[in-house]
Amino acid sequence: MIALEEAAYRYPGAAAWALGPISLELRPGEVVGVRGANESGKSTLCLVASGLAPAAVGGELRGRVEVDGRATSELRPHELARRCGLLFDNPAVQLTGLHRTVYDEVAFGPCNLGMPVPVVHARVRSALDVLAIGHLAERHPQRLSGGESQLVALAGLLALGPAYLALDEPTSRLDAERSALVADAIARVAETGVGVLVAEHDEALLARLCVRVVDL
């Protein structure tokens, strides 16, 4: 379970608190929504829940944030990546740009962890299958549509085998049709037991996917 207990966070050098204090729980297999106006702290909440703030971003965290009983402040970024994946709203940023196939792009994370080759292949296939994008495996990552890119970015996180995902406005750059594709994928991911935190403006998507929605 990801648990935020009176968590508040401010970025390095900032006087104002960007988030909180907020308490929140995310259990395996459930989808929890986060909504709020622009600048209300949705993206910051995703960073804090995934542990990358402050582990990679720096800044000050008050209160307590735990992933499966371990305080995120005790974990290094690569250890956090195996526990909770963070998806940005812009897939172009999330994709490395270093690979010529979607397959290799998805394999990037497991390869970073030094996993044995058969394990990497198994994880990549599993991630592509869960998101139903196996047909994209040999496509060039830079020649995908926005929705496809977002799904590939999500597959790249899933391949790391996280128990949780924090998705920062995953459909904000997509049209309705492609948003529906991503929403379907999120539902499938949750069915595999992954807990998903979704920060979104799209009320219909939140209503469709989430067991509860937190207002910021």
Place this chain on the structure above:
Amino acid sequence: MRRLRSSPHRRTALNPVTKLAWAAAGTALALAWGGWVAAAIVVLAALAALRAGRLRRVAVAALALAPVAVSSLVINTLLPAGGGGLAGALAALLRLLGATLPPTVLFATTEVDDLLGELEARGLGRRATLVVGTALAAVPRTQARAAGVIEAQRARGLDTEGSWWRRLRGVQPLVAPLVIGSLAEVEERALALEARAFGAPGRRTLLRRLPDSRVQRAARWAIAAAAVIGLAVRAALAVAAR
């Protein structure tokens, strides 16, 4: 799942590191020697491109040198300070072609991720690999971003077509969003890499190794030795000539 691999390197069957060694040596020797050495390197590069079926692509890339060639011609034939004449201009162009064609052929016949993978397998660190790869990917990425900015500025009424003066005036509103956007993206990219365990300790897994052979390894050493000897001889001749 079937892994389809269609890669230009298959056409040459040379390991990317062998091609890199050749390209680096060719560039260095062409710059140092010019003349017949540069001419030989140009011919070798053209033959390599022909064999790989990339001659047209390399020739198009070489056209980028046209402005430099024209400048060299003007400086050497028309300006008193140049003084090399037509022969000097051609010599300068030959040296330039000799220096630029080998890396052009390398990248026209090699996928960047193949090259980086092979370098990483030989001990190049993951951060160095990322820096090199990101630098090589920066051009198409910047082009794509610029296209987006141009579209956005056009939608706001900016005239980017017509006379050269109008196009020139259109550059200013393009540059600021391009630079600022690129800088802002750097931080997000760094975070995205952390989210994908890029900072994990130890060696990365390499999904594939490309064919290499004892002959190619020997060839790389020979190329390196030839380059070192060639540069040393050139330096000694230059010192002796003083």
